Amino acid sequence: MKGKFEPLIIAFCCNYCPSCSADLAESAKLQYPPNIRIIKVPCIGAVGTIHILKALENGADGVCLMGCLEGNCEYSTGNFRARKRVQYVKKLLGKLSIEKERLEIYNLSAAEAHRFCKLAGEVTETVRTLGPIPLKIDNSKI
Amino acid sequence: MFSNFGSILVVGGGIAGIQACLDLADSGYFVYLVEKSAFIGGKIAQLDKTYPVNDCPFCIRYNEHMDCASHTNIEILTLSEVKDIKGSSGSFKVTIAQHPRYVDIEKCTVCGLCAERCPEEVNDEFNEGLGKRKAVYLEYPEAVPNSYVIDRKNCLHFTEEGCNNCREACNENAIDFDKKEKNITLNVGSVILATGFDSVVPSYCEYIKFPNVITSMEYERIHSLNGPYGGHLIRPSDRKEPKNIAWLQCIGSRDMKHNYCSTVCCMYAVKQAILAKRSNRKLNTTIFFMDMRVCGKDYERYYNCAKDEDDVRFVRSMVNSVIPLDGTDDLLIRYADEQGKIFEEIYDMVVLSLGLEPSQDAVKLVRDLGISLDKNNFVETSSFAPVNTSVPGIYVCGALNAPKDIPESITEAGAAACASSLNIAACKAASHEPLEERGQKPASTGLIVGGGVTGMVSCLCLADQGYKAYLVEKTDKLGGHALKLRKTFNGEDVTSYVKELIDKVENHPLIDVCLNSEVKHTDGYAGNFSTRIAISSLTETKNIRHGVTIISTGANPLRTDEYLYGKNSSVLSWFQLDKMLSEEPNTIKKANAWVFILCVGSREPERPYCSKICCSSALRNALELKKLNPDMEIYVLYRDMRTYGLIEYLYTEARDKGIVFIRYELDGKPEVDEDQDGSLKVRILDNLLGEHIIIQPDFISLQTAIVPGNNENLAKLFKLPVNQDGFFSEAHKKFKPVEFSAKGIYFAGLAHYPKPIDETISQAQAAAAKAVTILSKEYIITGNEVASIDLELCVACLTCARICPSDAVIINGIGESEPYVEPAKCRGCGICVVECPTKAITLEHFKNDPILTECEALLEPFTEYVQ
CATH class of the missing domain: 3.30.70.20 (Alpha-Beta Plaits)
Incomplete structure (x- = not known):
């Protein structure tokens, strides 16, 4: 591997507000780093520990969850559950000696295209400074 | 082929028109939607955000637009105008002229090659003339129908002969210049007019010609992400970011020509100021206003947030001139404050909060149809039939009958759908949704909780369409608080209306009234609820299976202990005054002075919402008092006079009749004392004089806050959300005004928020219209994602x-x-x-x-x- 390190980040986006914001950013031709790869989920509460850990195991350098604003969840408590789960997974990451900052959760409304782009930039920068995830297996050496 | 006789025509494809179409089509009726322009959606697509949620309105309504375009029961006729309507209720013959689009909707793939090749650039109306578009264009990428259109007025093929660039560019051969205007004749049973409003700059606003004086709609476009400046807040003259922006309220409202309030301007100005401030914290935003009329659900909170958190400056004033400053593009605003002192301030940009007028083309059509209009050209309706025009079979919704906000327009659209479908014979167009394996027939019964006017209207709407309705009322009689009311704001007799309504409900074969009863338990889902009701006359409970539930439990006036209420018998509240007016006219004739105190318990820290109906009801009663006793001195102590919409005329009339208005602030509330003999004394700071004055009235009327009833219990039973004030929360504050997020449960009336009787009735009808969309289904539709x-x-x-x-x-x-x-x-x-x-x-x-x-x-x- 040569050149500058470019992190890969999986963003789980709730199908309601955050996806709207992402779409809005796209239709307004706003720029956000290509490092962010979006997976739409029916509710951010439906993102399990397995999804986050598998993403990291499969080579993501960071994972972020984008849920609706607190109190605005279509399914009333999905985003609170997700927040709790993120805290739990952060603890697991600590035990695995992986930086907790690689995982974060944000709350967005449906109209925050600018904020979506800003957050995408921030997440990318944070993970970039952390460097590649220590889990990454260099296939060429096997 | 089905007969079109059972179909309905909707004129106007804005938010109200689309909603009416969907409500009707979902209930199985065939609908024609006639739209003047090339795309449906109306003004909503131009708006940047909506208050009080700051959501993108278009993102939320887009699905509805798509549903409307793809619904098998809706036929959209764009670029069409209604020329004539003949016949009578139940069988109208409508002539429609459809202008050619020149682009085949079926063939167009929206690739945009035609617009790329088109040499002619013109001002873009969608961006209020701030940007440019080609003569062949699509308003915005998601416009419905999603196909380009050729603007004949500007197309070089027609104006200068021979330009065929677009036709050559089109790979699909979708462009045909030979298309001619078509006349279409339709047979329909009912007609709904939903042509909306225009915003016109009044002639006295000469300063609109300065480049940095813009209209509110232009501001929406500037601030919009898909607008001409890409959402960048810059002023038109030099494309620089403004440092301070002023909003001028009541432009084209509340003046000599427009004797009404446009209802929405205060809130949209507050929204624009908040959003401007949030995009640039250093910006100074000032709103110059007369009265801040923010009387919808959660609007007061939004206004408080603007004042306290977002630092928007509010100046109660009259602006008399806007003068350009030489050498710059800045503007000087000269205004008089409440005491009449003159001030001058300089702003980079001025936004005019334009009022709403009924759409001019529509006024001509409406007049030709013989529908009666009021002096401001709004369609006349009665409070008890808020969507019926003077011509039977023709209904109205949206801003055509009064200036109104989006939730009220959507509600009225539902009401118009309900009323127009009652008018149609049972020959529904078939609308069989695809059959699901798990399909089950819904119970064709409705349960209505609360037997006030709202509940009764909903009940009758369901029963008149052939569905059985159970009406559960807690007390021993129907009618609710309306039994104690005398007149509506417009002076219509409530007592006889309620009597007639009760009579109809009690004698309807399909309505089962359960008095002295309560809901004990409920379970199930849309189309199949099962509810247990305890009736006090029976020892056992009664089980009902029903397809829909409508909650209409109403609200109550607050019992206050302020202003000596309950201690001095001359201090009256809501119904006591109504009772006195009908039973003791002689006492009134003897009284010398009367004081009304508004906002008792409303708009205070513990109840930060406006009760909406108090101002208007106080003025109506004050005018009644004045009629009985013209010599009486009447004082109205208020905080903001919120006679929104057409009710503004009450305020004008009250001032003409010599009623004195004194404004007070929350920290300078009136002080009420009594002497030993019980005579009353009111002390208040008069803002005009800057001094305290003392009034010695014979009676004081308190307009106390409207507080929710026992919503908490019902909320637990039905698992429904209530907001922090205790009113039921709708699925979406702006776009779903009668629905809960759970399917099959609807609400109407004061349980949702305080509102006058006409809005209550239209909400009750709209809830019934929504209910019918479920009851009319052959099978309960379930999603696949389970x-x-x-x-x-x-x-x-x-x-x-x-x-x-x-x-x-x-x-x-x-x-x-x-x-x-x-x-x-x-x-x-x-x-x-x-x-x-x-x-x-x-x-x-x-x-x-x-x-x-x-x-x-x-x-x-x-x-x-x-x-």
């Missing part, structure tokens, strides 16, 4: 049942049925899938494998960095 439980793995730990937000997981006791997810209730959130400790639950379309595969596929590294 969870299912693998019984091999399930250990019945109850985790899923506890966490399911829709209560869709059913786990019965041992020996009864196995655990399962009720498909009609499941909304497919996937929370149970994740939470299940044994991973026994799967959700269609959200299985682990595809998600993990997607994850892997997305994690392809950046190729350009890999050598």
Whole structure:
């Protein structure tokens, strides 16, 4: 591997507000780093520990969850559950000696295209400074 | 072929028109939607955000636009005008002229090559003339119908002969210049007019010619992400970011020509100021206003937020001139404050909050149809039939009958749909939704909780369409608070209306009235609810199976202890004054002075909402008092005079009749004292004089806040959300004004928010219209995205049942049925899938494998960095 390190980040986006914001950013031709790869989920509460850990195991350098604003969840408590789960997974990451900052959760409304782009930039920068995830297996050496 | 006789014509494809179409089409009626312009959607697509939620209105309404375009029961006729309507209710013959689009909707793939090649650039009306578009254009990428259109007025093919660039560019051969205007004749049973409003700059606003004086709609476009400046807040003259912006209220409202309030301007100015401030914290925003009329649900909170958190400056004033400053593009505003002192301030940009006028083309049509208009050209309606025009069979909704906000327009659209469908013979167009395996017939019965005017109107709407309705009322008689009211704001007799209504409900064969009864338990889902009702006259409870529920439990006036209420018998509240007016006119004739105190308990820290109806009702009663006793001195002590919409005329009339208005602030409330003999004394600071004055009235009327009834209990029973003030919360504050987020349960009336009787009735009708969309279905429709439980793995730990937000997981006791997810209730959130400790639950379309595969596929590294 040569050149500058470019992190890969999986963003789980709730199908309601955050996806709207992402779409809005796209239709307004706003720029956000290509490092962010979006997976739409029916509710951010439906993102399990397995999804986050598998993403990291499969080579993501960071994972972020984008849920609706607190109190605005279509399914009333999905985003609170997700927040709790993120805290739990952060603890697991600590035990695995992986930086907790690689995982974060944000709350967005449906109209925050600018904020979506800003957050995408921030997440990318944070993970970039952390460097590649220590889990990454260099296939060429096997 | 089905007969078109049972169909309905909707004129105007704005938000109200589209909603009316969808409500009717979902209930199985065939609808024609006639729209003057090339695209449906109306003004909503131009708006940047909506208050008080700051959502993008278009994002939320887009699905409705698409539904409207693809619905089998709706035929959209764009670029069409209604020329003539003949016939009578139940059988109208409508002549429509349809202008050619020149682009075939079926063939156009919206590739945009035609616009690229088109040499002619013109001002873009969608961006209020701030940007440019070509002569062949699409208003915005998501416009419906999604096809380009040629603007004949500007197209070089027609103006200068011979330009065929677009036709040559089109790979699909979609462009045909030979299309001619068509005349279409339709036979319909009812007509709904929903032509909306225009915003016209009044002639006295000469300063609109300065480049940095813009209209509110231009501001919306400037601030909009898909607008001419890409959402960048800059002023038109030099494209610089303004440092301070002023909003001038009541432009084209509340003046000599427009004797009405446009209702929406205060709130949209507050919204624009908040959003401007949030995009640039250093910006100074000032709103110059007369009265801040923010009387909808949660609007007061939004206004408080603007004042306290977003630092928007509010100046109560009259602006007399806007003068350009030489050498710059800045503007000087000269205004007089409340005491009449003159001030001058300089602003970079001035936004005019334009009022609403009925759309001019529509006024001509309406007049030709012989429908009566008021002096401001709004269609006349009565409070008791808020969507009926003077011509039977023709209905009206939206801003054509009064200036109004989006939620009220949507509500009225539902009401118009309900009223117009009653007018049609039973020959519905067939609308069979695709059959589902799990299909089950819905119970064709409605349950209405609360027997006030709202409940009774909803009941009658359902029963008149042939559905059985149960009306559950807590007390021993129907009518609710309306029994104690005398007149509406417009002076119509409430007492006889309510009597007639009760009579109709009690004698309707399909309505079962349960007095002295209460809901004890309820369960089920849209189309199949089962509810237990306790009736005090019966020892046993009664079980009802019903398809829909409408909650209309109303609200009550606050019992206050302020202003000596309850201690001095001359201090009256709401119904006491009504009673006195009808029973003791002689006492009134003897009185010398009367004081009305408004905002008693409303708009205070513990109740930060406006009760909406107090100002208007106080003025109506004050005018009644003045009629009985013209010599009486009447003082109205108010904080903001919120006679919104057409009720403004009451305020004008009251001032003409010599009623004195004194404004007070929250920290300078009037002080009421009594002498030993019980005579009253009111002390208040008069802002005009700057001094305290003392009034010695014979009576004081308090307009106390409207507070919700026992909503908490019902909320628990039906699992419904209530807001912090205790009123029921709708699914969306702006766009779903009669629905809860749970399907099949609707609400109407004061249980949702205080509102006058006409809005209550239209909401009751709209709730019924929504209910019919479920009752009229052949089968209960369930989504595909539902969870299912693998019984091999399930250990019945109850985790899923506890966490399911829709209560869709059913786990019965041992020996009864196995655990399962009720498909009609499941909304497919996937929370149970994740939470299940044994991973026994799967959700269609959200299985682990595809998600993990997607994850892997997305994690392809950046190729350009890999050598």
